Amino acid sequence: MNLLFTPIELGGLTVRNRLWVAPMCQYSAVDGVPNDWHHVHLAQFASGGAGVVIAEATAVLPEGRISPEDVGLWNDAQRDAWAPIAASIAARGAVPGIQLAHAGRKASTWSPLTGKRGTVPASDGGWQTVAPSAIAFEGLDEPVALDAAGIDAVVDAFAAAAARAVAAGFTLLEVHAAHGYLLHQFLSPLSNLRTDEYGGSLENRARLLLRVVDAVRAAAPEAAVTVRFSASDWADGGWDVAQTATVAGWAAERGAVFFDVSSGGLVAHQQITTGPGYQVPLAAEVRRTAGVAVGAVGEITSGPQAETILKAGEADVILAAREWLRDPHFGLRAATELGEPAAAPWPVQYLRARPRAQR
Template identity: 60%
Template sequence: MVCHGSTIGLDAAVEEARRNTETLRTIELTVTQTNLFDPLTIRGTTFRNRLWVAPMCQYSADDEDGVPTDWHLAHLGSFASGGVGLIFTEATAVTPAGRISPQDLGLYNDEQQQAFARIVRLIHAQGVSAGIQLAHAGRKASTFKPWASERGTVPADQGGWQTVAPSALAFEGYDVPHELSVSEIDEIVEAFRASARRAIDAGFDVLELHAAHGYLLHQFLSPLSNSRSDEYGGSLENRARLLLRIVTGVRAEVGDAVPLFVRLSGTDWVQAGGWDIEQTTTVAGWARDAGADFFDVSSGGNVSGVHIPLTPGYQVTFATAVRDGAGVPTSAVGLITTAEQANGVVASGQADAVMMARQFLRDPHFALQAAHDLGVTLDYWPRQYERAAWRA
């Protein structure tokens, strides 16, 4: 793993990812306890198992108004009938300028809130907890959706907008962002707080703050994207100030019963001078003290052109480092694709839960299959599907 100010470099991170993969393979053969389907309680919410749907952008608000559509209802609803414990929405912007693309979702007006409430009711009807990931894309906003023929920043005459960031440093291939003033930073803190209130009013059980993948909060955290010289730049304490203000504000807004997650990137995947696992662990401890409960640990996204060792479970080591170093519960994500692999992560204590994304796109009912593969009998098959349940 990449440690700021230490002798551990990127080659060591690649080697550790390889060793982690070998460990998972060993666990697959030796673990018999099926902890993946044990419940987990965080504050006022009990998740029926530890196999969760990660946030996945759909780029499908075709009216460019940030309102969830029938596509989002069907997309998220398909997971609700598939046996998971928690479903997250895609990265949901707290302001119009915070959307990744013009087709991304937002939660900053009544129409959006009402559309989300409909989705939450469907998820709850299947006994599943509903989570929303609140986000601001910063300098990576106003981009073309992935299947568009164009790349980069969407021009204003095509529905794009001026992006913002901690510093006027562009992500490669994108327009130069506007550097946020202190008063504009204050407005973003309030936007997160307001969207958190809307999320609770829409019925969501869990909130997650997106501070990973090179989006705004990650941009403030990393010295590669934050060159400020005021109270929001320079030292780690200053670079973490915005995230911690948002954690504190959201906790005050939603009260003590609501679980508050934070998604962090464990590293920028650079040799030196960027965001790394040591800083991630430190900030996770600070965020815990400010009111966060759980940490969803991923990696990368802040700079382009880096080498990432895409091996099975390559990010699990980051979740473990944060779990052990900060004394906080974590989830692991990234090329986890089998029941045995996911169960191994939880049963070995490497993380407290597993989030999957692409595997659920392949099979929205993967959790039901995973339980069967692990020899677990579930009592929450949808009644409409019980005729298909495996029998002893």
């Protein structure tokens, strides 16, 4: 069997294959509550052969939403709305995962579905944003620097959201420390100019993330806890892959079992050259240097491409996002592309459509 469809075990959690769905914001919630759109959107990927389906960035506090239309897990009504979604994913053989997040200085922005850009004013439902330092993301309003009590409240909110996520049926919890959101803002020297115990040295800049990992692990000891990193700011003087590998090692010592390696999002002046598999070398370097299990993501669009990455030892798992939107049965197709259509978990209702293997 191809590596892509070989099971993997992470912290006691067994996943049926190594082709997963990365979290993708839908900007379609009301008061943080997921709805029928989220249910159908996520469950279809489990039917399509995914090993893990990770629900989108889910705010742990109202002010942690990227937009007013983001989903959340800061109250029990949201927990209860997530429960049938997690159950539908699990019933189709995939692992239900969810990404716990706080947008920091990139919060309170217009949903891209509105066609507007920038900070949502208070008169339209916007709110004051927070960050490690009072430095605005280009084009957005200036945030307020979190004080010690505010930092403690963020840690507590991640823990509470983790407990609700497990109660809703999620068995994989991803801590979002990527794409320029709050935990990434603390990690990067471009956005963190603090002079207290949360700023300056790498140990200090990583302190909040590690506290969050500890809190999530304590609140959800039965779940697999993972972290998503941006392994490069793609900007001079910013966060880079060497720092990512170091902090990934520290997080692994605290019980994080897997690292989803993306990049960018911290500053508007980033310089990225994209292309097929453009972020794979970052994942490979974190894997090699830190000795941890990693996922590669970024313009991975076919079974043979994914299999090549795994066979080269550049990653342990492949995550895709837009390719699943283009084809919700990407997993089934990838197995066919690799000449083993029976390797993918075809729903019995669809078996009559499964193609024969062609070598």
